[in-house]
């Protein structure tokens with residue numbers, strides 16, 4: 001008979017479904033209790049300690065009532081948020097996991113979680129890099145950048161590449177992939193500090209602060225006098241509409257995200273779609289799950305780049321679960337500089 005240890009732990013929960021734009025006050029920290037072992041009757045489960053939690057833009061949509069068909073389901077009011085994180089196994093009845101194993105994948109926003117039939121957990125074998133990277137460059141943002149750029153955009157050396165939300169979790173990786181391939185790369189970001197980081201840390205050729213540009217078309221034309229071959233789109237809306245005017249013949253647009261349109265009741269439409277025809281532009285949307293099968297190949301490529309400093313990664317780390325609401329909601333105002341994550345415990 002295993003001794004059952006009941007402990008109190010903190011959780012970040014959604015108070016009520018959000019209408020419109022989420023605020024920090026829509027989330028709260030509560031204290032709950034959990035047994036530190038998997039109940040004997042539950043097979044194929046792991047009890048984990050959450051080490052790092054990833055703040056991701058899609059979580060905004062999970063805070064609204066589930067009315068529209070959505071890629072991910074809504075959070076439940078009063079229950080902890082869920083999302084990607086880095087975990088350590090404390091107890092297991094799952095044949096593939098034992099106490100002490102490290103993994104990244106789907107977990108909950110609380111100190112410990114019971115995960116039954118884990119389908120979306122990837123074991124961590126490379127522990128000589130920061131574990132927090134598995135919320136970023138070695139996790140979902142990394143695979144998304146890799147698949148979205150290399151598989152969807154079919155890039156070639158010398159092409160002109162534009163990246164929006166370029167200093168963020170995904171954008172900074174896409175830009176550096178493009179530079180390593182020998183492309184010309186420009187990016188947009190929402191502050192002068194971020195623009196400086198794009199040019200001086202990530203080696204973008206050009207960058208601009210879209211919040212200070214009254215004429216986006218002029219800003220794009222100044223970066224791309226010859227036009228854009230590849231647009232890696234994370235923001236949608238006005239930026240996408242203006243990029244359409246600046247695409248080159250047979251250009252590619254990888255539709256990764258549309259953060260400027262999340263939680264808007266009546267998003268305005270695009271006016272320049274005709275460009276797609278005249279310029280034979282290929283527009284393709286994708287989701288990270290399309291590329292999970294490439295994860296081992298991706299790790300083989302990215303780990304040496306990180307170790308040799310050929311790709312650098314900037315993180316914005318919130319300390320403790322208490323920082324969760326500020327860290328998560330900050331994504332929608334551009335508060336984060338680099339990949340936003342929360343460290344639950346440094347252990």
Ligand SMILES: NC(=O)c1ccc[n+]([C@@H]2O[C@H](COP(=O)([O-])OP(=O)(O)OC[C@H]3O[C@@H](n4cnc5c(N)ncnc54)[C@H](OP(=O)(O)O)[C@@H]3O)[C@@H](O)[C@H]2O)c1
Nearest residue numbers: 057165168169170189190234256257258259260287288334
């Ligand atoms: N297709 C998929 O499977 C998939 C997977 C993961 C993520 N995504 C999408 O990829 C995009 C980037 O995600 P990420 O994790 O790398 O996030 P991130 O870039 O680290 O953070 C979001 C950034 O978006 C920018 N932003 C916020 N509101 C904006 C607005 N109204 N207009 C323009 N920019 C705005 C902010 O940067 P600035 O300061 O530059 O404004 C903010 O820092 C998101 O759209 C996300 O939903 C898609």
